[in-house]
Amino acid sequence: MTSTTTSYNNDKVVQGEVEYPASDPASGAFFQPDYKKNEDLKMMLDGSKDSLKLEAMKRIIGMIAKGRDASDLFPAVVKNVVSKNIEVKKLVYVYLVRYAEEQQDLALLSISTFQRALKDPNQLIRASALRVLSSIRVPMIVPIVMLAIKDSASDMSPYVRKTAAHAIPKLYSLDPDQKEELVAIIDKLLSDKAPLVVGSAAMAFTEVCGDRMSLIHRSYRKLCSLLADVDEWGQLTLLNVLTVYAKTHFPNPNNDSYSSESEKPFYESDSSGDKDSAPAVDPDLRLLLRAAKPLLQSRNAGVVMAVAQLFYHCGPVQELPPVAKAMIRLLRAPIEVQSVVLNSIASLTVTRRSLFEPFLKSFFVRNSDPTHIKLLKLEILTNLATEASAPVVLREYQTYVTSNDKAFVAATIQAIGRLAVAIHTETETCLNGLLHLLSSKDEWVVCEAVVVVKRVVGGGAASARAAVSRAAKLLRADRLAGSARAAAVWLVAEHGASHPRAAAILAHMVAAFADQDELVKLQLLSLAVKLSLTQPDTLPMCRYALALARYDASYDVRDRARLLRRFVEPERGSQLARYAKHIFCPDKPKPTVHCNYKERDQYTVGSLSQYIGSAAVGYRPLPSSPRETIAADLRETVTPAVAPVAEDGQKNKSFYSEPDSDGSGSSSSGSSDSSSSEESSDEEESNEVEKKEEKPKESNSYKSSNSGTTDTESDSESSSAESESDNSDSSEDDKKEEQKETPIPESEVKDKKNEKSNLELLLELDEVASSLPTMTPTCGGFLSPPTVPPSGIGDVDSITPVGPALVPSTQTEVVARVTSRGLAVSRRWSRAPHLYSHKMCAIELTFTNHTPDDIENIRVNKKLLTGSRAIHEFAVIPRLGGGASMTGTLGVDFADSIQPIEFTIISSLGEVSASITPPVGELMRAVTMSQTRWDQEQKGLRGMTECNKQAVKLKDEQTICKRVFETANVAAITDTGDFLRFAGRMMSSQDLVLLCVKIEEACCMVTANCSNMAIASLLANQIAQAFARD
Amino acid sequence: MIHSLFIINPSGDVFLEKHWRSVIPRSVCDYYLEAQRASPNDVPPVLAAPHHYLISIQRGGVALVAVTKQEVAPLFVIEFLHRVVDTFQDYFSDCTETIIKENYVVVYELLDEMLDNGFPLATESNILKELIKPPNILRTIANTVTGKSNVSSILPSGQLSNVPWRRSGVKYANNEAYFDVIEEVDAIIDKSGATVSAEIQGYIDCFIKLSGMPDLTLTFVNPRLFDDVSFHPCVRFKRWESERILSFIPPDGSFRLMSYHIGSQSVVAIPIYVRHNLTLRNNGDQGRLDLTVGPKQTMGRTLENVALEICMPKCVLNCSLTANQGKYSYDPVSKVLLWDIGRIDLPKLPNIRGSVSVASGADTSGANPSINVHFTIPQLAVSGLRVSRLDMYGAKYKPFKGVKYVTKAGKFHVRM
Structure with missing residues (x-):
């Protein structure tokens, strides 16, 4: 293959630039070049110099780019995932994403690096870690990715949240079972306020659950107002989503015959309560259309097309002209864009001709256009031609038929034919033109013309006779090629059966019967029989023709002759002759001239399916419009920040004020304020409007409270x-x-x-x-909050938090009296949730004053916290008498990690540092559930999230339970039998922790399941250790 | 969305491939190559293969073929591919096979940054340039010495701001802002010299080197001229709608601020005429050709870079012509006669005449060749558009401002 040679050459060039490590022994010429090279690379990667590593990675990326296999370098490359050099790291990421699927086991080595990077303070590093982690297509890590996405979806940085949205479809394609959880995250991201996130969330929505329109209700209005601020790709996706939404939920505005109504501010009509004069366009739909319209001016052709799609499928027809104008502008874009746009216009012109009529001249064909563009333009011209514009179009066609491009000429002739049938005033002119073409010197043009004439005349045109005589003249001159001649004969037979010259033609042709093409012979036989019926005096000639055909070389011709003879020479008892006239000269229906783009109308404008003319994989047809607006109340009442009862005072807190203040919103133009008044929160708004507003609002809140029960x-x-x-x-x-x-x-x-x-x-x-x-x-x-997705389990099967089974009483010293000059602090795990946040563990600190004097003002001073960890300080102890002791409760959110937290306690004695290392068992809270639910949950946490440990066998279940409860804050689900089940929930992430102890012959098997792998393994270990303790 | 991207050179070799999801074997490109072989200049942008859809563009001699597995808006992909090529041109000043091969690491990094899982992530050139520094010799040397890399470790501030197109912390010693108003005349002139259709497609390209966060407003003398406009995302649409002025915070560097269209409804001045006379069958096998070009409605400006490109009918074997100005060449294979005239200085009108040899016995009746005309007119916007003023807010310095007008032939087509 040539590509390998070229790429190899290229490699050599690169090789030349590389400085090899001095110790490189592989300079011998004995090795195969490929083998040697990879050894080199391995050595460079194993080395310590960043520049060499970078060089090696660059060469590896080069290999990947060329499509060559670099998978054997995987172990060497994956090590460098921890590299400090950001460029090396980045290239390793690229490599990893490419080959992880093939080397799953080795890829797992890198996972922990990403998990760590997910907690990095730099948002770019967090985001890229998530990107790579989610791009590694290894089914084993699904729970980890799930967790990472969940965390990142509530990250501070919108960029990380955007990356989380991107990761959702990746995980979905890896494991479709996660759909429900992912949908919940999508729902959350859709209600994000950052434009950066919303576009990607819309993308995730289309990829994962594009049919679940109910997710949009809540954020519909926000999405509309954010539309202008989203980046262009997001706009495109969002527009597609909103088009489907609008189509599903709003009635077609074109069903009502309100032409001027749409511009009327609809609150007037709403408040008047007059149902009959309801606006043609739903207010919410109007909101969307208004937000989308400026995007017609986007530089991105895709966005313009998406707006066109929205307006065409959902908008009122009188608002389409600006859309058409924008589409015409796209015709100046690169060829590829032109092609797609013309394709859409071609199918639009079938139904909405008037839209593009003013732009007729924009579709005139240039010689420099590629053929497929020419054909599209021709199609559009033909669709657009009206009685008024037909002469102009025909004149253009006249130029086109002399083009060098054969396919185009053929299509032009077809187009003339279509025009002749479609526009009756021009039929005559068209036919004349076509017949003129019949005498063209180009055989090819003639063939095409005859075929088209055949079709036009078949339509019963007035000039059939003229056509016949023209064809007759041509036949006599013997200037036609085979198929054209056959068509001419057919033409004469069909329409000139009573024409006096027909017999003369037959005579002329039959004279040279043997030399004709097979097709012509068959047509001649039909002509002969027809003539014998309409002009009985030609019967002998017919017999003669049949006789000739009987001895023809082709059996088709012989067969046909045998069949037709029955009509001409009636035998005894034959019924055929009587019906001959019915058979040969029936009234034929007019042929319908079809437009090539008619069927494409069924597809969404601008979609891939429309372009290729058949439904593509994953194509979802737009649903048909409902008869009336659906789910209007869901869009309104559920706006999170608007309290339904406290309406008057809360107004300024309206949710939509935020996007508006960004300067994006639709409310900056005066007219839109009054119309989209639910979300407009401008204080300048007149009181009058406000009053009017209240009415629908009240009714809405009433509706929602009603629907709460039903x-x-x-x-x-x-x-x-x-x-x-x-x-x-x-x-x-x-x-x-x-x-x-x-x-x-x-x-x-x-x-x-x-x-x-x-x-x-x-x-x-x-x-x-x-x-x-x-x-x-x-x-x-x-x-x-229990976090288990609903799976159709009834009330019995829910997960409920319960109190701890055992509250440990052991006190552990945090600060020794020696270090703090007399103030001792000890801690105890109270196993009760902290008041400040449910994510926090409450730690009971006991302060004891070992000095004779009072200690004053004991409080927490410095907190050394990483990531999302948090400390809620204990109440300041103003005074602690000599020898007395007091307790305080410290709330700590450990963020599910057993890393120690450090803080300092300051008092009148000075500052002393303290550190608390939580045992893993204290990071959870006991929950209870039914046994079946437990089993079900455990099934979902198999694989990497399960950890087994063998432990010493204890004498009975009670002891086991006791040891378990001492170690971890879990609740027993079953505490008798050979299989003991316990359950808990992580404080911070709310992950379920399932623990079971299986009593076997010689030992106990401790199994812990948790979506956080580290927790599972730690817990299993500690329980096993607790069993061993005596 | 986009599963994979293949870049193919004119001889049909895939020289770069990148996959954003599972690997798709490059054999999928055969469908594209087949279509290309059938008609090299007429490949439909969307091709349906049995399990994939190929969406392709051709630019700079290379073809970019994006592979997708399911329904996607074709313009989405096409626009993105063009954006990719634009970015390459921005980084490497051109997008050819050699250049891509030379820079495949940067290309790969760029592609990785631009698309995540097949969905665009960062396409603004200002953001990309902060993430991945464009290669140049100086920086390469500096990096080798200091050990720094071309890849940024912090998130470009633009990504999060509400002006994502502009990078922050721009500083120049000389603050300059240049605007090029370019208008292209698209026209079809028929045999008799009458205008069949004429339109103007205009662009305003900017080259802005301004420090800080300047807020510019560009005002036109006659903004009512535009039929239809499209803007760079930086332009505030609301102000355009209400006041017809362009108000924007520009990206750094060169970009297209706006493009506009003046449609066939308005009267468009045609700045050039071509008088032509071609008789293919005169006596014997010789035909005659006589062409004269002259200015028309140029508003006093001179026509420059005039060139005529004539697609002769198939039957023309060769031409022997004499031109009183410029050079001509005839390619007997593609049947294209190229006459490069240059500048038209009145009163002398460029003329070319001579004989054409026609294949004997060929049919010459129906052939209608056509002329593609190229020209430029400096210092003129043929629509009459004029910029009245440029104001700057948000910065204290005084920038150097410049506006340049030029009119060109777009698809200017004369039928013979």
Whole structure:
């Protein structure tokens, strides 16, 4: 292959530039060049010099770029994933993504590096770690990627969140089972406020769950207002999503015959309550159209096309002209863009001719256009031609038929034919032109022309006779090629059967019967029989022709002759002759002239399917419009920050004020304010408008509270809105879960809303209550968030937090009295959730004053925290008497890591540093669930997230439980039998931790499952150690 | 979205491939190559292979073929591929096979940064240039000495700001802003010299070297002229709609600020005429050709770089002509007669005449050759567009400003 030789040459050039390490022994000529080279590379990669590593990586990337296999270098390359040099690192990433799928085991070595990088303070490093981690297509790491995506989706940096959105389809394609969880993340990202994120979220939405339109309801208006700020690729995707949404949820504005209505501010009509004069365009649809319209001026042809698609499929017809204008502008773009745009225009002109009529001249063909562009333009010209413009178009066609391009000429002749049929005033002119072409010297043109004439005349045109006599003249002159001649004969037979010259032609042709083509012979036989029916005096000639055909070389001709003879020479009892006239001269229906682009109309404008004319893989046809607006209330009431009851005062807090203040929003133009008033929050807005607004709002809030009891979907939406505004930490699926567990009466929720500050306190108390064994966790289910996706399990199967089975009483010294000159601090794990945040462990610190004097003002001073860790300080102890002791509760969010946290305690004695290392068992909280649920959950956490450990056999179950409870804050699911199950939940990530102890002959098997691998293995180890302790 | 990208040279070799998802064997390009072999200049941009869809563009002698497995907006991919080539041109000043091969590491890094999982990540040239520094000799030497790399370790600030197209911390000793107003005349002139259709396609290209975050406004004398416009994302559309002025914070370096279209509805001045006379069958096998070119409606400016390109009918074997100005050449294979005239200085009108030899017995009746005309007119915008002023806010220094007008022939076509 030539490519290998060229690429090899190129390699050599690179090789020349490389300085080899001095110790390179592989300079002998004995080795094969390829083998030698890879050895070189390995050596360079193993070395310590960054410049050599970089050089090696560059060469490897070169190999990949050329498509050559570099997989044997995997071990050498993967080591360098920890390289400090950012360029080396980047190239290693590229390599890893390319080959990880083939070398799964080795690829796992790199995972921990990425996990660490995910916590890096530099957002670019976090983002690129996530990018690579999610691009490594190794099924084993699915849980890790899932976790990483979840974390990154709530990252501070919008860039990282964008990367998380990108990672979602990657994970989905790796493991489609994760869909539900991913959908929850998509939902979250769609409601993101950063334009950077929204575009990518829309992309993830299309790739993973493009049909789940219910996710859009909540953020629809925000998406519309952000549209202008999103980057162009995001705009394109977002427009596609919103087009489908608009098509599914809004009635077709063209069904009503309101032409001027659409421009009317619709709140007037709304408040008047007059249903009959409802606006033709739904306000929400109007919002979208208004946001999309400026994008017609985008420099990106794809965006322009996406807007065109939206307006064509969902917009009112009277707003289409600007769209057409923008599409015409695209015709100056590169050939490829032209081709796609012309293709769309070609199918648009079938239904919406008037749209492009003013631009007729833009479609005139230039000689320099490539053939397929010429054909498209021709198609459009033909579609656009009207009675008025037909002469201009025909004149153009006249030039085209003399082109050098054969395919184009043929298409032009066809087009003239179509024009002749479509426009009756021009039929005559067209036919004349076509017949003129019949006498062209170019045989090819003639053939095409005859075929087209045949079609036009078949339509029963008035000038059939003229056509026949022209054809007759040609036949006599013997100037036609085979197929053209056959067509001419057919023409005479079909339309000139009663023409006096037909017989003369027959005579002329039959004279040279033997020399004719087979096709012509067959047509001649038909002509002869027809003539014998219409002009009986030609019967002898017909017999003569049949006789000639009987001895023809071709059996087709002989067969035909035998068949036709029956009509001419009636035998006894034959019925055929009687029906001969019906058979040969029936009234034929007019041929329909079809447009090549008619079928393409069924596909979405500008889609790949429309271009290729058949449904592509993954093509989703646009649904048909509903008869009336769907789910209007869902778009309105669920806006998170607008409290439905406290309407008047809350107005300025409206959710949409934020995108508006970015300067993007649609509300900057005066007219749009009044129309899209739900979200416009401008204070300058006149009171009048405000009043009008209230009316629909009230009704909406009423609707939502109503639907809370009846409609399940809107119930979930509204309740989710509640919890989101209250507790932003809980994720989407929690809410659904909660809803199943404890449906809360709407009124109660509303009461809570009104006193939000109190509520916050209340919520936390609820949570505490839930984990205290003495209290029944009825209300606790509402906010303590279980993270398991709903899977159709009833109330019985839910996961509920419970109090600790055992509260350890052991005190451990944190600060020795010696180091702090007399103040001793010891800690105890209280295993109760901290009041400040449910992510925090509460640690009871006991301060003991060993000095005779008072110690004053004991408090936490410095906190050394990394990542998302947090400390909530204990209350300052103002005074601690000599010899006395006091306790304080410290809240620590360890972020599910057993790294020690360090802080300093300052007092009147001075500052002393303290450090607390949490045992893994304290990073979780006990939860309980049914045994079947446990088994089910465990099944989902197999593979890398499972860790087994062999342990000493203990004498009975009770001892085992005791040891387990001492080590970890878990709850027993089954505490008897040979298989003991325990469950807990991580404090910070809310990952489920499942632990089981299997009692076997000689030992116990401890198995821990947790989506955080590290936790699982640590826990299993510690439990096993606890068993061994005596 | 885009699964893989292959870059193919004119001889049909895949010399670069990049996969964003699972690897697709390069044999998939055979469908493209087959179509290319069938008609080299007429490959449809979208091809359907059994399991894949190939979307391709051809630029700079190389073809970029993107492979996708499912429905995607074709313009999405096409626009992106053009953006890729634009970026390459921006980085390496051209996009040819040799240049890509020389810089494949940077190319690979760029492609990796521009697309994530087949979806565009960063395509703004200002952002990319901060992430991956364009190669130049000085920097290469500096990097070898200091051990720095061409790859940035911090996220470009533009990525997060609301002006993602502009990099931050720009500083110049000389602050300059240049605007080129380029207008291209597209026209079809028929046999008799009448205008069949004429349009103007205009661009405003900028080269901006301004420190800080300048906020510019460009005002036109006659903004009502435009039929249809498209803008760089930096232009504030609202102000254009209400006041018809261009208000923007420009990207750093050169970029296309706006392009506009003046359609066939308005009257377009045709600055050139071609008088032609071609008789193919005169006596014997010799035909005659006589061409004269002259200025028309040029508003006092001179026509420069005039060149005529005539696609002769198939039957023409050769030409022997004499031109009173410029040079001509005839390619008997492609049947293209090229007459490079240069500048037209009145009162002398360039003329070319002579005989053409026609294949004996060939049919000459239906052939209608056509002329593609090229010309430039400096210091003139043929539509009459004029920039009235450029104001700058948000920076204290006084920039040097310049506006240049030029009119060119776009697809200027004369039928014979």
